[in-house]
Amino acid sequence: MAASLRHWEPKAVESEDQSTATRDRLTRLLCGTFSNRQQAFENPPLYGHIMVRFRPLPQLDVGSLLLEQAYAIAPNEPYRVRVLRPAVCPQRGLTILNFAIHDDRRFWGAIDDAPRRSEIQEHDLQLLDGCTYIVEATSAGFLGKVEPGCRCLVTRKGHTSYLVSEFELNKTGMQTIDRGYHPETHEHLWGSIAGPFQFEREIDWGDESLTAWAN
Numbered sequence: 001m002a003a004s005l006r007h008w009e010p011k012a013v014e015s016e017d018q019s020t021a022t023r024d025r026l027t028r029l030l031c032g033t034f035s036n037r038q039q040a041f042e043n044p045p046l047y048g049h050i051m052v053r054f055r056p057l058p059q060l061d062v063g064s065l066l067l068e069q070a071y072a073i074a075p076n077e078p079y080r081v082r083v084l085r086p087a088v089c090p091q092r093g094l095t096i097l098n099f100a101i102h103d104d105r106r107f108w109g110a111i112d113d114a115p116r117r118s119e120i121q122e123h124d125l126q127l128l129d130g131c132t133y134i135v136e137a138t139s140a141g142f143l144g145k146v147e148p149g150c151r152c153l154v155t156r157k158g159h160t161s162y163l164v165s166e167f168e169l170n171k172t173g174m175q176t177i178d179r180g181y182h183p184e185t186h187e188h189l190w191g192s193i194a195g196p197f198q199f200e201r202e203i204d205w206g207d208e209s210l211t212a213w214a215n
């Protein structure tokens with residue numbers, strides 16, 4: 001007997017409710033202030049002391065989080081400002097979309113300033129194509145990797161490289177590894193020889209995500 005295609009379903013696929021709940025759990029777990037204070041103090045000069053902060057932007061699509069990444073000595077001069085958006089897509093499952101903000105200087109420090117955060121609009125965002133994280137839930141939290149394909153192109157010291165990046169997120173914090181590779185030779189050009197950055201959660205803003213998109 002031919003099996004009916006209509007009834008075929010891969011076992012691992014979650015129901016829509018389950019995957020929305022998982023997405024919301026990821027959003028909640030990202031919200032907060034993370035720093036590698038201990039690692040930086042124990043291993044100078046291998047690791048700079050970095051602060052990573054994620055906070056909800058309720059005026060934007062569900063899950064949108066402002067990210068400011070800065071050296072701890074200059075917290076309001078972030079070297080990376082992004083909007084991240086956990087999202088479930090039918091082909092790839094749980095993902096995090098990564099957007100740059102046009103002229104992001106306008107919003108430096110907005111992570112600590114709700115009125116300024118509220119000014120960020122959807123038309124300020126530009127999707128960083130190829131830089132989407134593919135995420136899986138684990139018992140303790142989440143694992144994410146930049147999508148395959150070597151398409152997350154970044155420029156460092158005038159040279160183009162593609163980013164290979166992974167993170168592991170749980171209640172206590174987040175570990176990250178970023179590495180850049182040459183687009184043709186695939187030679188390792190920069191990043192993480194000493195091992196992952198170990199960020200600990202210092203402030204938990206997860207509760208802000210519970211009400212941000214409720215209506």
Ligand code: CYC
Pocket residue numbers: 050067080082084098128131152154155156163165166167176177178179190191192197
């Ligand atoms: C680039 N690091 C990137 C990019 C991503 C991340 C997505 C390229 C796309 C972009 O610019 O947004 C990583 N973004 C993340 C991670 C999260 C995130 C893990 C959390 C979910 O939202 N990166 C570090 C270290 C440092 C580093 C502190 C040491 C290797 O976290 C370097 N990352 C680094 C560099 C680049 C990069 C040099 C490319 C050039 C640049 O942006 O300056």
